[in-house]
Amino acid sequence: MNKSLFAALLALCVVACQSTPPKEEGAPVEDRTPSTGTAGATTSGTTSGGVAGTATRGGNPLKDPGSVLSKRTVYFDFDSYVVKDEYKPLIEAHARYLQANRGTRMSVQGNADERGSREYNIALGRRRADAVKKMMMLYGAGEVKIETVSFGKEKPRVEGHDEGAWAQNRRDEIIYVGID
Amino acid sequence: MPLLLRCLALVCLLATNAALAQLTIEIVGGGATAIPIAIVPFRGQEGYPLSLTSVIGADLERSGRLRLIDPGGVNPRPARPEEVRFGDWTSRGADAVVVGSVGPQADGRVEVRFALLDVIKQTQLAGFTYAVLPTQLRATAHRIADVIYEKLTGDVGVFSTRIAYIAKQGSRFQLDVADADGFNPQTVVTSNEPLLSPVWSPDGTRIAYVSLENKKPVIYVQSLATGGRQVIANFRGSNSAPAWSPDSSKLAVTLSKDGGSQLYVINADGSGVQRLTNSAGIDTEANFAPDGRSILFTSDRGGSPQIYRLTLASGAIERMTYEGTYNVSPRHLPDGKGFVFVRRDGGVFNIALEDFATRQVQVLTQGTLDESPSVAPNGKLVLYASNTGGRGILAAVSSDGRVKQRLTAAAIDVREPAWGPLAK
Numbered sequence: 001m002n003k004s005l006f007a008a009l010l011a012l013c014v015v016a017c018q019s020t021p022p023k024e025e026g027a028p029v030e031d032r033t034p035s036t037g038t039a040g041a042t043t044s045g046t047t048s049g050g051v052a053g054t055a056t057r058g059g060n061p062l063k064d065p066g067s068v069l070s071k072r073t074v075y076f077d078f079d080s081y082v083v084k085d086e087y088k089p090l091i092e093a094h095a096r097y098l099q100a101n102r103g104t105r106m107s108v109q110g111n112a113d114e115r116g117s118r119e120y121n122i123a124l125g126r127r128r129a130d131a132v133k134k135m136m137m138l139y140g141a142g143e144v145k146i147e148t149v150s151f152g153k154e155k156p157r158v159e160g161h162d163e164g165a166w167a168q169n170r171r172d173e174i175i176y177v178g179i180d
Numbered sequence: 181m182p183l184l185l186r187c188l189a190l191v192c193l194l195a196t197n198a199a200l201a202q203l204t205i206e207i208v209g210g211g212a213t214a215i216p217i218a219i220v221p222f223r224g225q226e227g228y229p230l231s232l233t234s235v236i237g238a239d240l241e242r243s244g245r246l247r248l249i250d251p252g253g254v255n256p257r258p259a260r261p262e263e264v265r266f267g268d269w270t271s272r273g274a275d276a277v278v279v280g281s282v283g284p285q286a287d288g289r290v291e292v293r294f295a296l297l298d299v300i301k302q303t304q305l306a307g308f309t310y311a312v313l314p315t316q317l318r319a320t321a322h323r324i325a326d327v328i329y330e331k332l333t334g335d336v337g338v339f340s341t342r343i344a345y346i347a348k349q350g351s352r353f354q355l356d357v358a359d360a361d362g363f364n365p366q367t368v369v370t371s372n373e374p375l376l377s378p379v380w381s382p383d384g385t386r387i388a389y390v391s392l393e394n395k396k397p398v399i400y401v402q403s404l405a406t407g408g409r410q411v412i413a414n415f416r417g418s419n420s421a422p423a424w425s426p427d428s429s430k431l432a433v434t435l436s437k438d439g440g441s442q443l444y445v446i447n448a449d450g451s452g453v454q455r456l457t458n459s460a461g462i463d464t465e466a467n468f469a470p471d472g473r474s475i476l477f478t479s480d481r482g483g484s485p486q487i488y489r490l491t492l493a494s495g496a497i498e499r500m501t502y503e504g505t506y507n508v509s510p511r512h513l514p515d516g517k518g519f520v521f522v523r524r525d526g527g528v529f530n531i532a533l534e535d536f537a538t539r540q541v542q543v544l545t546q547g548t549l550d551e552s553p554s555v556a557p558n559g560k561l562v563l564y565a566s567n568t569g570g571r572g573i574l575a576a577v578s579s580d581g582r583v584k585q586r587l588t589a590a591a592i593d594v595r596e597p598a599w600g601p602l603a604k
Contacts, residue, residue: 117478117508117509117551118595119420119465119478120464120508120509122390122420123434127462130440148417150397155374
């Protein structure tokens, strides 16, 4: 390969590495022990209780770090699309918000960690997204308000090749269309 | 609609811009029973920018089936069969010797002559003369390597075939096509969103692949001759895992338009979609048998991802893998006698081969995250994606597990290899 091309390539790579998004601060690393029902970091906002579902004059609860609605990630075990109990309050809060706020629409984006087949992971991400959507519907959200998409393992949140990174990449992201 | 605009901006075709992702091949292990062969530098080749015998030698050595014997010290160097003194070669331990010449023709083309001789039997096994353009010298070297390989091993040579793969540079993805030895990379499509699952049509004219440029998986088919591309499946939900039928007329695909991910078959122009499977779980990664009568696929219908076979005429479905809890990505061997796949064992993912008759499984690779196997059209090598130091590389292993190679590109992530068909 031509040396200047090679140098340009290297430069490209360096730039790309630097532009990698930083780790999401405070993103919960998956708890491998059986859930005891105590809420982790992701569900600490549920204390706001019944009022979590409606927009208040005080600001947009979707952006309020104190509200459970600011938590937008559901994490999964390896090769699993079972929604763990600890995420039910979070999903319920979003379902209520969708129900209460006319015109809001949501995209649930399923993702997988880097291990195994890219295509199987596309299907697995799909299942993960559908699992959260179904649970939202059980909590009363309208089906038409939620679209699901899978990115498989193509869009990792965290670059890394260990369980710490994998746990953060096996996830559904909840996105409010037109708001986020 | 902003989404549409974004998609238009993302994809551009680079028909002429050679990809920067030149692959370099490194042989990691070799076969013990390789045939010793001496390749005498062709008379006159020093007048050309390409050393034909270097390309031929590299091809043959990479196969793991032949071993190069140094022709140095034989003087004068033979260029024609009648100039070969067999004693020179028996004393060097060569079982076969290749001689040849390169020179200009009056019409501007180059004449390449070569002969392959059996040193033990003292007979000529093959001899050809080619008249080619100077730009075709490398292709001619591959063709000569194919002839030698076929005569000495009895198997079809794949040195004139091409491979496709996805290269990732920073946040940019490109689908590249290169010669089987990694040379002459050409970029077929680039995107700022992930590309995956390239597969060659069996007639070698088109590549089907999946792109996320529409913010979801959509299947495209692209012509290699014109660069023109067509959306084959863009239904609601995911459109993924394309697999060509042996006659290149149809594709088996995975769609989630009716709920979960299920197998469908669709015409190569995107018309006539028909559902193939009906399960409550995930069905994906279809791969047609060479005779087109059955399909291998991955399904979690039994609780964990395993490989199943669907017989198209009867609709019968049979489970093919039982060992372990993660067996995925089945690809048939070209002779239809077995398949390679990815299996997870003890937390690592490796390429394995299962024989249909005996149901025996042989693990071929020792990486930690090996995936995406693609079998050479002669069935002798399996190309797959692996990684080193967190970076994606391509690797190849012989289907008996003995010969291993690594194909790397400087500072670029390479994945999703697909071996093209034999040149027609």
